[in-house]
Amino acid sequence: MDTHHSPAAAGARCPMHDGTFTADPQQIYDFVRAHGPAGPVELAPGVDATLVVEHEMALRVLQNPSLFARDSRRWKGLNEGRVPLDSPVLAMMAYRPNCLYTDGAVHLRLRQAVTASLDRLNTRRLRRDVEPIADFLIDQFSERGRADLINDYAKMLPALLFNKLFGCPADIGDTLTGALGAFFDGVDVQRANEELTAGLMELVSIKRRRPADDVTSWLIQHPAGLTDEELKDQLIILMGAGFEPLRNLIGHALHLLLSEEGAGGSGMLVEEAIDHILWNNPPIANYATHFPVQDVDLGGLIVEANTPVVISFGGANSDPALKEARESRNKGAHLAWGAGPHACPAKDPALVIAVTAIERLLNALPDLTLGASDDELQWRPGPFQHALVGLPVRFTPTPATRMVSALQTAAPQPAAEQPGVQTGAEPARAGQPAPKRGFWSTLVDLFRV
Template identity: 65%
Template structure:
């Protein structure tokens, strides 16, 4: 049942155990998640939640309890085939959260020896990324995206920059040809936004299997080829799902980290603070502040208790989804000393235990380079609306802006746009920045020339930067 406008989605009588199940997908939660975390934490280490209509789970909201779950794989498994409600048909198969929770044979959803085998392939392939080349790739993509809006003097830095940059970068890292990259960009963005997820998931699977087939025949200097060549001997299905995992763990968190850091640095005052000025912060400090206070992935790391487990007075039922609230753990009052110094080693934004993020270093480098690049390229960036008026995208997993509108002094584009949406057209496309085909104009019957399909973002980028 939806809360009334005057109630909080997690209200409970003072001093009583929490009885109400909170919705984590509505606008009330997105507008003020920390109010929910504070309320939930007063009643124990865990809270019953609804991730989407018909999808129930438990959310861990205390730091110490989060570490107990994350660091104890013998009691808390990651294999979602254990999910009792899903096995019994109680979860809608078109639920928007399923792509983020359903089992895939990758290192995110496996345990034990199988997890070690897959994780080793991923970590050793990622270790082959050259940091200097990665920085150059980020700068090149950033230049291309900035060119799309530099002449307008206005932009939405979330949808036109932070959202597109990691998607295009992963096309580069994976070694995607133009058409596959366009489809990958379109399908992955649809999954993140919960739009037609069954179709998007099918398209994602199809284009990644095509990519694996191509790279088996023609390997290159890219993560896809390195995974294929790894001694773990991954099957095509496993290869595809490691790539899905890498994109899922990289694209959404990266765009939110970039967007939230830019909001902080462009704000007159940093969110949640009393005296520090966002405009005077170093980029490194802004990123760390976001990881503490608005972590890009706020609630995730789904575990399944192997049996009924008592956690600080709360019973976690066997084979039910238990998620970690990184945001709530980071704001736990017991971390007062660490929060006062924003100690980099104490927050849980990168996870903990055997499933800790394997790409912390490259992810930090990407965000740092992306934020520095836009601030240096457009030095008079200013928010077009007050920071307090920014809308946050509903959803249980992320802490994500809807948009980040800015204004600045227009400057000429430095490169041709190679067939990408032109600056005058981009502003009309913000609701669908991943569109790969413009609406076809009517073609006269006597004309033999058919309307040309507009290229997608990755194909257009390749037209400018042949890589």
């Protein structure tokens, strides 16, 4: 075993920020599991938590909101000043008034608005929205004969898609795309959070004046009567929680399909690859932070009230007790989508988006091959995900004509029916310089052709 990447000694907190988890997540899960269904870890310097790696114990926590709360204002270490305020994990753990960090009646009210709005996204609409964005991104690199499928495709597609689904005018869409990327990469998080907040508050203001056929407008119109602040925070969780998991799900599935285990070997189908990833490398590996309302015994480990209990979806899925379910890929057994009152409300849309994005790419570039061995691939740091930095590929160069062809064959829609394209966009103010154009601005122009 590499001593540089070895778990902590028995009785110590297992660090998840020193390269150990990045190098080998399963090593961490096995180390914790050897001492019980849950164990003490350090998510970042000065940020202690309990990691649950047993499937049965994970369900106990996820399905018991009366004992395990999600409201991180309970966090004892943070309230007592023992958690560094500049910690990189605070952006993912600190309280926001949205359905991820609330409990009881407040959570129910916010969640009903979110689920009702997401339910209006049908499969046909999602496919129709994903396909031209996929074509646009493929056109950006198809003539080169090489690409990085994470940064050129899997990262950009969810960001651009959400701009469309949430009805973002071009300038706001560009701001949100950049801010979300910086937010999850831990680069200048404070600035990214400020830009994200300002952009979403402007979007809410626009949609209150000019509602359209998009998720933001549907949230505004819901009988829950969300305030502007509540709307902003529901949008943050919807965009953020969708952006990063989709990036990882698409990227991991593509990696698998292009490897010897996937298309290079057994000819695995896209849906099979996604199921494999959900079981073996879930898009979010460790999260769903809970705070026990009283001291609690987790299989022999006494966890103090109001301290973070983190669910390891990756660890729970690899629980030896699930061997039979894992081998049969029983979709109802894995915890990649969570469980209980806070289970992911966007499971079905996420699957449609991922399958469509992957199929569109593989059909466009059928001779894709990996451009690096597994030993050469790098993984992003951080305790919440085991995600690729990049995925280099090679293929036969092809003309960048897919987007134009798709637009020529698609029936034009009135502007009012194109969420995020022109509806609700504010005119440029006289005398102001034109904003820097990003991917979303360019894609919007193509939709106007």
